Amino acid sequence: MFRSFTHVRRGLRKTLALFSVALWISEAPQGVFAARMPEDAPVRLGIVAYVRPSPFEAVVRPTIEALRAHFGERLEVRFYPTADLARAVRAGELDVFLSSSGFFLSMRAAGARSLATVASVDYPNPNHNDGAALVVRSDREDLATLADLKGKTLATNVPESFTGRLVLAGEILRSGYDPDRFFGAVRYLGPGERLQSSLGLLASGEVDAANLRLCFLEAWLARHPEDAGRFRVLHRKDNLGAASAGDDETRTGPEPCRRSTDLYPAWTVASTSVTDPDVSRLVTRILLDIPPSGEHGLYWSVATDFSSIDRLFRDLKIGHYAYLRERTLRRFVAEYREWFLVAGLLALGLVLHSVRITQLVRRRTAELVRALGEQKRLELAQREAAERLERLERTGVVGQLSTIFAHEMRQPLGAISLYSCGLRKMTATPNFSPEHVRTVLDKLDRQTARADAIVERVRAYAKRGSRPRTVFSLESVVRRAVADLAAAGRFRARIATEVRSGEASISVEADPLEIEIVALNLIKNALEALEQQPSIADPLVTVTIGASEGRAELAVRDNGAALDAETLEHIRTSPPSSKADGLGLGLSIVRGIVENHGGRLAFEHAPEGGLLVRALIPLARRATRDPSSSSSPNVSSADTLNTL
Known part of the structure; x- marks a missing residue:
C-alpha cells in the first residue's frame, strides 16, 4: 500500500509540473514560439470540400483570416475532396486540416490529433452538435417509418461523407437492417452546393428521400418560404422539440433543427503526424481566441469525447475497424458467437438426448428380454400344465381303468380263447358230436357274460x-x-x-x-x-x-x-x-x-x-x-x- 501511495504521489507531481508548463505556454508571448519556428517554414492548411450551404460554413472565413493574421504569407490554404484530403494527410502534405469529426477520427491512425471542434449558441456542446435529417415529401403517406424506405431511392452528397452517408448508415444498422443493402438505389450528387438539387429531385419524385446535414432543411426553408410544409423529416430523433434531445444531456431547451440521427462532434481542426508542436500550440490558441461568428454564433471549442464516432465506425466496420470485415475464423466465431452458443447447446442437448435414448433403449431391450423370457416361461408352464392334465387323465382314469380292465378281463378272455380253440379242433374231426358243440357254446356264452360283468365292474371302479x-x-x-x-x-x-x-x-x-x-x-x-x-x-x-x-x-x-x-x-x-x-x-x-x-x-x-x-x-x-x-x-x- 505504501508503494502504491508513493507511485500516486509521484504521478501527481508530474501532472502539476506539466500543468505549470502548459500554463506558462498559454501565457507566454507569441514571440517566444515564433522565435523557435523557422521564419520561412510554410503552414499548410487543408479544408474538406464541404456541402453548401452548411451550418458551420460561417466559421471557415474567420478561421482562415485569424491564422493568416498570425502566419502571414506562410499560410497555404487549399480545399480538397474527401478522398484527396485523406491521401494528403497520409502523405504528410499538410500541417493542419479542417474536416468533419468522422473524417478526423478515420485519420487518427495516420497521426491526426484534434486541436479544436466547432460549437454554436444553438449546439454549445462540441461532443454532440452534428447529425443528419432524412427528408421526404409531406404527401408521401406510404413513408411513415425508416423501414418504409427499404428498397427506395436516396439522394445524398458523396460516399465518403460523414453526415452524408455514415451517420445515416449507423442509424439504419441500429434499426436492424444492412445499410449496404437497405436502399434500392443511392444517387450521389457530389460535394459543394450540388446537394441543394436533392430537394428538387425529391419534389419531382425522382428520389424518395434526401439525406441532408443537420439544419440544412431549416436554412433552405428560411431562404425559400414557399416550400414550407412541402417536406418533413422522417424517423425524428430530436424528440419533436422536447427538452432533452438526442445524446446531448446538457441541453436545457428544445433543439432548433430537426434530425433523424444521433448527434456527434461537428467540424474539427486537427494536426497531422508532420506538424511542428509549436504550430499545434499556436493554432489551438488562435482558434480558441476567435470570437463567435455568423447568425448561429459559431466558435471553436474543445471536444472531449469522440467515442460516439468510434462506436459508429466499429458498428459499420470502417476506418480503423475495417479489419472486422475480414472473414477470419476468429472474426467469424466472434461475430456469430451467440449462434455458436445456441448450436453448442443444441448439440449438447442432442448428445444428452442420445444418451437418454440409448439408456431407454437398453432399458426397454432389457424389459423386452425379460418379457420374452416371461412369455417363454408362461408358455412352458402352459405346456407343462397341459401335459400334467393329460398325465392326470391318463394316470387317474385311463391308467387305472386299463390296469383293472386288463387284470379282470384276462381270465374270461383266456377261457373264451381256449373254448374257441377246442371248438375249432372238434369241428375238424369227422365224427364230432353236436351235443359237445352245444356244451362248448354254452361255456362261451357264460364267459362272454362274465366279461360283460367285468366291464360293468370297471365302470364302478371308484367303489373298489x-x-x-x-x-x-x-x-x-x-x-x-x-x-x-x-x-x-x-x-x-x-x-x-x-x-x-x-x-x-x-x-x-x-x-x-x-x-x-x-x-x-x-x-x-x-x-x-x-x-x-x-x-x-x-x-x-x-x-x-x-x-x-x-x-x-x-x-x-x-x-x-x-x-x-x-x-x-x-x-x-x-x-x-x-x-x-x-x-x-x-x-x-x-x-x-x-x-x-x-x-x-x-x-x-x-x-x-x-x-x-x-x-x-x-x-x-x-x-x-x-x-x-x-x-x-x-x-x-x-x-x-x-x-x-
Missing part, C-alpha cells in the same frame, strides 16, 4: 379303489385344477372360483389325485359344453367351494343354454358323453370316486341357465385318520375277479 387317503384342503386341490385348466389355454370360457365358508379351510380325507380328477372332469365337462355353444357372448364356468351339514361341497355350473327336464333326468340316471369320441366313462368314474368316499353327485338346473353339478364329500375329522381305517370298504381287483 385302494389308494391311500390323507387330510388336505379341498380349496387347494380345486384351485390347482383350475390353474392347470386356465394355463392350458384350450377353452374360450372364463373360470371363476368362489369359496363360501366361515372357516379358514375346508378339509376332506381322501385321495388328492382322485379328488383332483373329480374337479378336473367336472370343470372340463362344463368348459367343453360351453365350447359347443358359440352363441354365448361371455361363457363362464363358476366353481364354488363350500361346506354345510358336515359335508364339503364342490359345485360347478356354467351359463350355457338351459336343459330340459328329460335331458337332465337322463344325465342323472345314465350320464352319457356329449363328445363324438367320448366313451361315456368320465362322469361314471367321477360318480364312482365320489361315492367311494362316502359322497354323492347331484345334477340340477343352474339359476342362470346351463347345468349345475354338485359333488358332496364328507368333511375330514380333526385328527388325520389312518388310511387302513377308512369307513369305505377297499376291495382289491382279485376280490373283484372272485365275485365274477
Whole structure:
C-alpha cells in the first residue's frame, strides 16, 4: 500500500509540473514560439470540400483570416475532396486540416490529433452538435417509418461523407437492417452546393428521400418560404422539440433543427503526424481566441469525447475497424458467437438426448428380454400344465381303468380263447358230436357274460379303489385344477372360483389325485359344453367351494343354454358323453370316486341357465385318520375277479 501511495504521489507531481508548463505556454508571448519556428517554414492548411450551404460554413472565413493574421504569407490554404484530403494527410502534405469529426477520427491512425471542434449558441456542446435529417415529401403517406424506405431511392452528397452517408448508415444498422443493402438505389450528387438539387429531385419524385446535414432543411426553408410544409423529416430523433434531445444531456431547451440521427462532434481542426508542436500550440490558441461568428454564433471549442464516432465506425466496420470485415475464423466465431452458443447447446442437448435414448433403449431391450423370457416361461408352464392334465387323465382314469380292465378281463378272455380253440379242433374231426358243440357254446356264452360283468365292474371302479387317503384342503386341490385348466389355454370360457365358508379351510380325507380328477372332469365337462355353444357372448364356468351339514361341497355350473327336464333326468340316471369320441366313462368314474368316499353327485338346473353339478364329500375329522381305517370298504381287483 505504501508503494502504491508513493507511485500516486509521484504521478501527481508530474501532472502539476506539466500543468505549470502548459500554463506558462498559454501565457507566454507569441514571440517566444515564433522565435523557435523557422521564419520561412510554410503552414499548410487543408479544408474538406464541404456541402453548401452548411451550418458551420460561417466559421471557415474567420478561421482562415485569424491564422493568416498570425502566419502571414506562410499560410497555404487549399480545399480538397474527401478522398484527396485523406491521401494528403497520409502523405504528410499538410500541417493542419479542417474536416468533419468522422473524417478526423478515420485519420487518427495516420497521426491526426484534434486541436479544436466547432460549437454554436444553438449546439454549445462540441461532443454532440452534428447529425443528419432524412427528408421526404409531406404527401408521401406510404413513408411513415425508416423501414418504409427499404428498397427506395436516396439522394445524398458523396460516399465518403460523414453526415452524408455514415451517420445515416449507423442509424439504419441500429434499426436492424444492412445499410449496404437497405436502399434500392443511392444517387450521389457530389460535394459543394450540388446537394441543394436533392430537394428538387425529391419534389419531382425522382428520389424518395434526401439525406441532408443537420439544419440544412431549416436554412433552405428560411431562404425559400414557399416550400414550407412541402417536406418533413422522417424517423425524428430530436424528440419533436422536447427538452432533452438526442445524446446531448446538457441541453436545457428544445433543439432548433430537426434530425433523424444521433448527434456527434461537428467540424474539427486537427494536426497531422508532420506538424511542428509549436504550430499545434499556436493554432489551438488562435482558434480558441476567435470570437463567435455568423447568425448561429459559431466558435471553436474543445471536444472531449469522440467515442460516439468510434462506436459508429466499429458498428459499420470502417476506418480503423475495417479489419472486422475480414472473414477470419476468429472474426467469424466472434461475430456469430451467440449462434455458436445456441448450436453448442443444441448439440449438447442432442448428445444428452442420445444418451437418454440409448439408456431407454437398453432399458426397454432389457424389459423386452425379460418379457420374452416371461412369455417363454408362461408358455412352458402352459405346456407343462397341459401335459400334467393329460398325465392326470391318463394316470387317474385311463391308467387305472386299463390296469383293472386288463387284470379282470384276462381270465374270461383266456377261457373264451381256449373254448374257441377246442371248438375249432372238434369241428375238424369227422365224427364230432353236436351235443359237445352245444356244451362248448354254452361255456362261451357264460364267459362272454362274465366279461360283460367285468366291464360293468370297471365302470364302478371308484367303489373298489385302494389308494391311500390323507387330510388336505379341498380349496387347494380345486384351485390347482383350475390353474392347470386356465394355463392350458384350450377353452374360450372364463373360470371363476368362489369359496363360501366361515372357516379358514375346508378339509376332506381322501385321495388328492382322485379328488383332483373329480374337479378336473367336472370343470372340463362344463368348459367343453360351453365350447359347443358359440352363441354365448361371455361363457363362464363358476366353481364354488363350500361346506354345510358336515359335508364339503364342490359345485360347478356354467351359463350355457338351459336343459330340459328329460335331458337332465337322463344325465342323472345314465350320464352319457356329449363328445363324438367320448366313451361315456368320465362322469361314471367321477360318480364312482365320489361315492367311494362316502359322497354323492347331484345334477340340477343352474339359476342362470346351463347345468349345475354338485359333488358332496364328507368333511375330514380333526385328527388325520389312518388310511387302513377308512369307513369305505377297499376291495382289491382279485376280490373283484372272485365275485365274477
